[in-house]
Structures are given as C-alpha cells and as structure tokens.
Amino acid sequence: MHKNEKESKEKGKGSFAFAWAMDESTEERERGVTMTVAVAYLETNKYRVVLLDSPGHKDFVPNMISGATQADAAILVVDASTGSFEAGMDGEGGKNVGQTKEHAQLIRSFGVEQLVVAVNKMDAVGYSKERFDFIKLQLGNFLRSCNFKDSAITWIPLSAVENQNLIKLPSDARLTSWYQGLCLLDAVDSLKLPSRDVSKPLILPICDVIKSQSTGQLAAFGKLESGAIRNGSKVLVLPCGQEATVKSIERDSNSCSIARAGDNVAVNLQGIEGSQLIPGGVLCHPDFPVTVANQMELKILVLDITIPILVGSQVEFHIHHVKEAARISKIIAVLDRTGKPSKSAPRFLKSKQNAVIQVVLDGEVCVQEFSKSRALGRAYLRSSGRTIAVGVVNRIIGQDQN
Known part of the structure; x- marks a missing residue:
C-alpha cells in the first residue's frame, strides 16, 4: 500500500492508491x-x-x-x-x-x-x-x-x-x-451461503487462462459450478473435445488435491496443448459432456431499448465467459404476464416485453439448457454498447451450417 501511495502521488492521482490494490495493469492505472x-x-x-x-x-x-x-x-x-x-x-x-x-x-x-x-x-x-x-x-x-x-x-x-x-x-x-x-x-x-451442486457432474467454465504461479505452465482458471475435481482425474476440455489429466489444482493461490462446487480454482492440465484452453471453454466429466452448439431458443426479457428488436437484428451474444456475434433468426412469441405465448409471432419486440426467440451464432459455444445448468444457461444480448435483453436458454437446436 505504501508503494501504491507513493507511485499514485507521483502521477498526481493520490486518491487512487486504494483502487490500485486491485487495478494492477499499467493501462488501468493510466486511465483510472x-x-x-x-x-x-x-x-x-x-x-x-x-x-x-x-x-x-x-x-x-x-x-x-x-x-x-x-x-x-x-x-x-x-x-x-x-x-x-x-x-x-x-x-x-x-x-x-x-x-x-x-x-x-x-x-x-x-x-x-x-x-x-x-x-x-x-x-x-x-x-x-x-x-x-x-x-x-x-x-x-x-x-x-x-x-x-x-x-x-x-x-x-x-x-x-x-x-x-x-x-x-x-x-x-x-x-x-x-x-x-x-x-x-x-x-x-451476514450473507447466506447458496446451495452447492456437489453431487452433479463436473462443470467448470473457464474464465481465464493464466500462468500458474507454482509451475509456470498455463492453467484454466474459473469457478467450479457443479461437481468436484481432483488431482489425477480425467476431464474433457470443450469446445475442442480433447481429454486431459488434472496435474495440479490451486485454490486461493494454494495447492490442494480436491476442489468442490463453489471453489475458485486454477487447474493445471497434462496431455493438451495450451492453445486448446480458451476463456469461454468448459472442463467437464468425460461421460457427461456439455453441449456445443450455435443455434438455440431463448426466453428473454427485453430491457429499456430505443430501437425495436427485429428478425435479422445483429447482436452480441454473451454466455458465461464467452462473447459471440449472433443474429435473431426468429421471433416465436411474446409471453403475457402469466407466461402464456401469443398465438401469432410478432414482427418486432419492444421494451419490457417477455418473448421466445431463436438465435444463430457465428461460432459455437458451450451451452446447456437453463433447467440443466444455470451457469451455462443464462444468456445476454447486447448491441451498440448496451445490454438490450437478458434471458435463459430454453432449448438447444444444435449446429447450423449457414
């Protein structure tokens, strides 16, 4: 903290010393x-x-x-x-x-x-x-x-x-x-702990790929959403579809032999190229692979928007740690307050409406229906620097070759 205080004063940003405890990169410090x-x-x-x-x-x-x-x-x-x-x-x-x-x-x-x-x-x-x-x-x-x-x-x-x-x-x-x-x-x-899905199969969405402090090798970093992982166990790395072996696990920067749902971990893997590990990928149990797809049906809530959402609208599709260009391929129905769908498909969507739509993504992402995995089933649509809709994955349609 003393070092931060000294350096921030030298740059004429004395009050930023506390922020620098977390903002460690040069660009973050320059921009404040x-x-x-x-x-x-x-x-x-x-x-x-x-x-x-x-x-x-x-x-x-x-x-x-x-x-x-x-x-x-x-x-x-x-x-x-x-x-x-x-x-x-x-x-x-x-x-x-x-x-x-x-x-x-x-x-x-x-x-x-x-x-x-x-x-x-x-x-x-x-x-x-x-x-x-x-x-x-x-x-x-x-x-x-x-x-x-x-x-x-x-x-x-x-x-x-x-x-x-x-x-x-x-x-x-x-x-x-x-x-x-x-x-x-x-x-x-005073916060209450949420329930953890330890008994379900392993799902670890990769938030970042980092250099392990202890081994110097690349490690997949993220939060274990369900299941458990231990040293020596086999995992399936998606979307590349390769199997790898867990070499070591770090939790809170300390080595451990096993980690469970709710833990934030860095996982070192053997038998896989570093280039196959990407943020937005997922580590899962080889017998229970997560779906990889680029076409799905979403149930969404439209936020405050100024331009209506049309069929063909280009959007940014966000799901866990991945962002992909997408387009709205179909507006299936608007839902009323009780969740009942409209008989006919609307031509466009406006603010505050609940709706069911289909999207086609430019690339494939790791995804699950919301009913199966909350972490891999929440999606967000953004456009022109604003979030325009939030929703959940209702149904995975699969791969679209367009």
Whole structure:
C-alpha cells in the first residue's frame, strides 16, 4: 500500500492508491478505471471470501458480465456525491440507463439474490441522513422492479477514504447520530451461503487462462459450478473435445488435491496443448459432456431499448465467459404476464416485453439448457454498447451450417 501511495502521488492521482490494490495493469492505472476482473481473497470471521472486482465503466460491461456470472452475492457500490449518484441512475445527461441500473439488472439476471448496497463517499455529502434516505428510496424502487426482495438487500452508508463503517462501526458523530446498523465487513458475514451442486457432474467454465504461479505452465482458471475435481482425474476440455489429466489444482493461490462446487480454482492440465484452453471453454466429466452448439431458443426479457428488436437484428451474444456475434433468426412469441405465448409471432419486440426467440451464432459455444445448468444457461444480448435483453436458454437446436 505504501508503494501504491507513493507511485499514485507521483502521477498526481493520490486518491487512487486504494483502487490500485486491485487495478494492477499499467493501462488501468493510466486511465483510472477498472477494466478487467481482479480477483482477491480475504478471510472474515465466518467465511473465506473470493472477491471479484468487476469494472463499473460502460465500456467494460462484457468483462463485468464474465466476472459477475460467478457471484454468489454482490456488493453494489454507489457514489453518494451530488450528481454522481444521479448519473449512475440516469446515464450521462439522462439519455441512457446509468451504470448502477444496468449492473443491478444484470446481477439479478445472473441469479444473484443477495445484495449489499455500499453507499460510498458519504464524507462528500457531510454524512447526510437525508442524502442516504434519498438514495435508498430512488435505488430501492428500481431494485424492487428488478425483482430483488427488500429482505435480501442490506444498505450500508460508508466512506472508504475516511475509513468509516468499513471493517468496524463508524466513529464520526455525523454518522453515528443516525446509523446503528452493520459495518461493511459484518454485512458480508451476514450473507447466506447458496446451495452447492456437489453431487452433479463436473462443470467448470473457464474464465481465464493464466500462468500458474507454482509451475509456470498455463492453467484454466474459473469457478467450479457443479461437481468436484481432483488431482489425477480425467476431464474433457470443450469446445475442442480433447481429454486431459488434472496435474495440479490451486485454490486461493494454494495447492490442494480436491476442489468442490463453489471453489475458485486454477487447474493445471497434462496431455493438451495450451492453445486448446480458451476463456469461454468448459472442463467437464468425460461421460457427461456439455453441449456445443450455435443455434438455440431463448426466453428473454427485453430491457429499456430505443430501437425495436427485429428478425435479422445483429447482436452480441454473451454466455458465461464467452462473447459471440449472433443474429435473431426468429421471433416465436411474446409471453403475457402469466407466461402464456401469443398465438401469432410478432414482427418486432419492444421494451419490457417477455418473448421466445431463436438465435444463430457465428461460432459455437458451450451451452446447456437453463433447467440443466444455470451457469451455462443464462444468456445476454447486447448491441451498440448496451445490454438490450437478458434471458435463459430454453432449448438447444444444435449446429447450423449457414
């Protein structure tokens, strides 16, 4: 931290010293924004926490999707300072959906139900209760519309730069006079563990391919979504379809012989070329291969869009850690509030509609029906730098040769 403080001051960015703990690349430090997903580990009184620091900037939403799809719970960091909170809600000049809104919609569609809202920079508004209540009212209404339950949201006012309400209860009288709740670290400990699919076959979506610290070889890094993996076991690497043997496993940068659903691991493999390991690939059990396909039926919710979605629309298709160019090949039906499909196929889709569509991807991706695997069955459609629809894979149609 001392090194970060010294170097950030030299660059005239003294207040960035804390951000640099996670933003380690030269480009991130030059630009002053998080671009990739940084991973850190910490131990609380109750949990061993894997922290995935996802970018907030609108240019890096695809990276944010890759990181946040692994999350069991989320901390949504909101800037309390005047104008900044409003920009996060309404975008620049009120023209777009702000990043706070887009991120909230996305994390809910990833299946994250537990949310801690960290209202930061309270020092900039004099620890005002009125400002905190205003943010809670405005953002709370929006979170409800995203199907977050009030009982699963914890609101924490804090100031990171003045170390108020982070790892211990606040000392500033301007905050203690009206806030008697948890500090941020205790809020993390109050989260409930989700159930883990340990008994199901192995599924490990590859988030990144990294150089192992201990062996120097390439390793597949990601979160075990289901099943378990142990040293010496055989795995099938998709989409290339090659079998490999697990040489070693690292969890939280420490070697281990076995890892289970819920663990973030780096897996070293024998018997496979490094070029066959790609982010967006999947390690699975050889007897239970994951489907590889480029044509599927999705059930989607259209977000706030200005241009309607038509048959033939070109979109970016995101699923777990992979992005692929795609087009809407068919709009099958619009669904009413009860989920009942319309009798005739609509010509286009507009904001807030639920629909069933077919998409054809330029390349093949590892995918499962949502009913079989939640991690490999959630999809996102983006266009012109914005998320236009979120959904689940209803049915895999297979390979399309077009």
